Amino acid sequence: MSYQAPLRDMRFVLHELFDVSGHCQLLGNGLDRELIDGVLEEAASFTANEIAPLNRNSDEEGCRLENGQVSTPRGFRAAYRQYVDNGWASMTGPLEFAGQGFPQLVACAFHEMLMSASLSFRVYSGLTEGAVLALHKHGSAELKNTYLAPMVSGQWTGTMCLTEPQAGTDLALLRTRAEPKADGSYRVSGSKIFISGGEQDLSENIIHLVLARLPDAPAGVKGISLFLVPKFIATAEGGLGERNALSCGAIEHKMGIKGGSTCVMNFDGATGWLLGEANQGLACMFTMMNDARFQVGLQGLGIGEAAFQGALRYARERLQSRGLNGAQAPDKPADPIIVHPDVRRMLLTQKTLVEGCRMLAAYTARQLDLEHGHPDAAARKAAGKRAALLIPIVKAFFTDMGQEVASHGVQVYGGHGFIREWGMEQLMRDSRITQLYEGTNGIQALDYLRRKLLGDGGAELSALIGEFSEVADRAAQRPQLAALAQVVQARLGEWRELTAEVIAHSQRDVQEIGAQSVDFLQYSAYVLLAGFWLQAAVTAQNALEQGAGEVDFYQAKLASTEFYVRRLLPRASSHREALLGGAACLMALPAEHFAF
Known part of the structure; x- marks a missing residue:
């Protein structure tokens, strides 16, 4: 199945909604519109011509494990070498370690392209970027000087080793041990499962970031430390030294992303070095985890875009x-199925969910940039709070959206969607993991409600609602948008009232936190996307009134806003009613009575 990056919509989001050039000027990175557009065009060519053609074969062939070595699908090694040689791997890396320092607001567009072209291929590079963040923030000067530059370039890759057979979400159950050695290093022993890219034939070295316990560590999550454990120990000159005592014991046989190796990794007294402070590993790992969760959200977005493109083309x-109101293509034996209302319902659902999530992704990426690069400390802190609030929504809603949009794609194809050769069923299988890894979507909802909402009594969410209330106020001044603005403003008010109810219910009964969390996250996402669509409509209306050209493009934005507000925003009501149903009906039935 072919893929072409949606460059026009990406430019609309970057330039017309979020003024990426002004953003880059504020960050002081020297990027301008011409350079950004040039990078996006090259990225579109690379993903369409070099990566997308590998996707079907990677699913058919998968990975192979022989004598402890994993072989990736045909074409992956050559494509990864091109990825590295052309500088794509170093796009967001820190400048002092030969990175290019691109902001997330620009990089997220390229990363979406990679996810659409081949999620399996992106698995290998995605976690490396997160490992770079963790090492850059928490590593000693010696570790950074030894390991960061080749990781930034992509010559070496990185992994995140958390999960064990008995310890998934609950890392308090973690058993991997790290014993101190006389030279200041540690001997790491234990097994990790579900390690993406834990072993592969793409990079010269693999740098594992491993959670483990020190001998005197306190119980629970307060006793977890983070260690850098390389496949090959680097020499003093930065080259490859001796092979470390670690190995790939197995690769998983999976529903999807079959071209991405998912490994069981065994550490048998492997040499490692502490990152950050002892017993602070979870806090260090969350530097990487937040990036990983944002990237997984982009995976849902990328899958959604690919599914929409395939469904629209078909x-x-x-x-x-024939159309219900008569022949629409009388020169043909039948009409194209796009004339049928139900097919249009599915296509418009795909289009407005994907494009709405693209706006939210860019908004979140902008916050991540400002958190680290704004010249004012107070602004950095504010952006960090906003990003923290949004990341669980991005991860959970985008990946749910990707699965729904892929399912609609299968439905548009009809029986052909169920057949492997068309590629649509692969997207549905590939997308399913995104709802599970880096914290299941239920865990994201708990994080959103318990940590982010209850953590500050709803202050940050209230500020977000207020921001979009101002958007609705501005839209209400436009006669063409006043009716839509009124609907969105009413929802924003309802969101504020519902937030107060959710907080009150959670404070009365702790079970309500789990009972309400998923529906409250979904409700929040649907209303938030309505705010972005209204903002897009204002931008499109301005462009039309100013005679900017591209009338069809801007009219499509207005029509899409109308569809989203009238046909998808009402989904929020069902989530509101469900969460107000309370915890009692969930917890009343004894576990032993679920079946007889």
């Missing part, structure tokens, strides 16, 4: 039946 070409 709906324009597939001839079946």
Whole structure:
């Protein structure tokens, strides 16, 4: 299945909604519109011509484990070498370690392209970027000087080793041990499962970031430390030294992303070095985890875009039946299925969810940039709070969206969507993992409600609602948008009232936190996307009134806003009603009575 990056929509988001050039000027990175557009065009060419053609074969062939060595699918090694040689791997890396320092607001567009082209291929490079963040923030000067530059370049890759057979979400159950050695290093022993890219044939070295316990560590999550454990120990000159005492024991046989190796990693007294402070490993790992969760959200977005493109192309070409109001293509034996209302419902659902999530992704990426790069300390702190609030929404809602949009894609194809050769069923299988790893979507909802909402009594969420209330106020001044603005403003008010109810219920009964969390996250996401669509409509209306050209493009934005507000925003009501149903009906039935 072919893929072409949606460059026009990406430029709309970056330039017209979020003024990426002004953003880059504030960050002082020297990027301008011409350079950004040039990078995006090259990225579009690379993903369409070099990566997307590998996707089907990678699913058919998968990875192989022989004598402890994993072989990736045909074409992956050459494509990864091109990825590194062309500088894509170093795009967001720190400048002092030969990175290019691109902001997330620009990089997220390229990363979405990679996810659409081949999620399996992106698995290998995605966690490396997170490992770079963790090492850059928490590593000693010696470790950074030894390991960061080759990781930034992509010559070496990184992994995140958390999960064990008995310790998934609950890392308090973690058993991997780290014993101090006389030279200041540690001997790491234990097994980790579900390690993406834990072993592969793409990079010269693999740098594992491993959670483990010191001998005197306190119980629970307060006794976890983070260690850098390389496949090959680096020499003093920065080259490859001796092979470390670690190995890949197995690779998983999976539903999807079969081109990405998912490994069981065994550490048998492997040499490692402490990152950050002892017993502070979870806090250090969350530097990487937040980036990983944002990237997984982009995976859902990328899958959604690929599914939409395939469904739209098929709906324009597939001839079946006549339109309900008569022949629309009388020169053909039947009409293309895009004329049928139900097919349009699915396509518009795909389009507005994908494009709405693209706006939210860019907004969140902008906050991540400002958190680290704004010249004012107070602004950095404010952006960090906003990003923390949004990341669980991005991870959970985008990946749920990706699965729904892929399912609609299968449905648009009809029986052909169920057949492997069309590629649509692969997208549905590949997307399923995104709802599970880096914290299941239920865990994201708990984080959103318990840590982010209850953590500050709803202050940050209230500020976010207020921001979009101002957007609705501005839209209400436009006669063409006043009716839509009124609907969105009413939802924003309802969101504020519902937030107060959720907090009150959670304070009365702790079970309500788990009972309400998923529906409250979903409710929040649907209303938030309505705010972005209203902002897009204002931007499009301005462009039309100013005679900017591209009338069809901007009219499509207005029509899409109308569809989203009228047909998808009402989903929020069902989530509101469900969460107000309370915890009692969930917890009343004894576990032993679920089946007889």
